Amino acid sequence: MRKIFILLFILGLISCKKEKLEISEKGENVNDPYKDLYGNWVGDFVASVHDTTDDFVYVNKINIVIKKIEKNIVSGRSIVAGSSRPLSGEFKKIANGYEFILREPGNSKYDGEFKFSIENKVLKGTWFSNDKNQHVTQRTFELKKQEFEYNPNAMLPKDGAYMDYYSARIDTIIEQQTDTTEVAEVYTEESYRTASDIIKKINSSTTKLTEKGLKNLKKLELEILRNTIYARHGYTFKKKSYRQFFDSVEWYIPISENVDKELTSLEKNNIKLLERFEKYAEDNYDSFGR
Template sequence: MTPKNLLLFALTATVSFTACNNKPADKPVKSETAPIGSAALLSQPLSAVTGSWTGMFEPDGSDSTAGLANKITVFIAQLADGNISGYSVCAGNERPFSGNYEEQKGIIKATLNEPGNNKYDGVFELEINKENKNLTGKWTPFNKALTGRHYTLERKNFKYDPSEGEQPNASARLLSANDVNNLLKDELRYMRNEIYARHGYSFKLKEVRQMFDSRDWYMPVSTDVRKKLTPIEVRNEKMIKNFEKYAEESYDDYGR
């Protein structure tokens, strides 16, 4: 038996015994907060204002200290009697906000404060045009050392679609060792994280966020998707993780 066949045999034999606490490269963690209405907003029909809006969270300024754009989803949960509340999901953080609004000629203007107990909290100032359904505005951090952001968000409801992405087989069917045996570590990592991305996982690690933020189908809606994975995805995630480990340990002769 050749060395490569010995490796393939060892991998196949160990996949079913992978420990249940294997951690993904960017672990889907439980969110720090549970804003009111978060579960309902993911499934409710889009109304005139309440619901979800998504797009890029762009840094103000063009110098290297301004940081990178991240995809953000803003959820408007309640809007009545001049009061507005909801939450945002961005870069692995889920943060509630609340404040006041006024409406004139179909334009809603609101100022929304995050709690202030997180170093990345700040104030959203936004406008919603009820006629053309645009949500635009700026975000100012409480921490003056951080860079402000601006955004133009699209009206959109999240929908899980197992056919999205470059490696949809990881969600569609059980993978075999032959499906992943010759993939490099970075390819395996992308395949595994794409499973989470299809469920709207908001990645905390910058290098993983950059894999998906530019994808039209990707919409960050949660900081914990572990219970949303299908049985097929759970098994495939464990297999891919196991092959990632061997790809790193056997770099010189693996994936050639």
């Protein structure tokens, strides 16, 4: 009898250790009823209430991260447009899911409050700016859960066109008077920086770049090759001129304001070489006239 008791006691200890190991490896409590809510909820962050200026980006990609739920208290982060802000607030159970009210700290003029629900594996709601004098005071979002995984082989879409819409150069064109016109015609022509398909073919995370291979590339092409490295690691871009190239890419998930420690040796060397060439490279402009 004593031997049976000891054996059962040992088996119990082994079972407990196994359960603790499973929890440690997954980084979560397997018995947590809210574990399916944790993680990255990613999608478009769309301006819905704004002023009449053009001094804002209509759509950015946002990642709402739900990290922990204890009782009715929720903690997480909002990651969008180069900013990663802590979130905290409350939630409650509703008929088909959950309702949340989460707030950013409030010590930044860009902070606000998120009100959303999670139903049928979709996170949907509205963000309200604390500062009602901002260009955008409300944004809507409909997000889906997306796991982040660094993939050095992730490439930009082959069907994408890469033009820097924030680099407009406006030239005044004067057409001289001819036999059929009494006065010279004056009009404006807009030109934008453009990149060729070379950016879809060179992988700056897996290929050792060389001076010979970069010397004929335009400045925008070099910038995109460099920032694609950061995009693969989930860097949230502060510059809207960079965000325009990555926010629409399916594999891109913004997760951090600083990914320097995640870069491989090859990527670091390639970044240095690309930055050196960017200083002296010229740009290619495509024109869109009258």
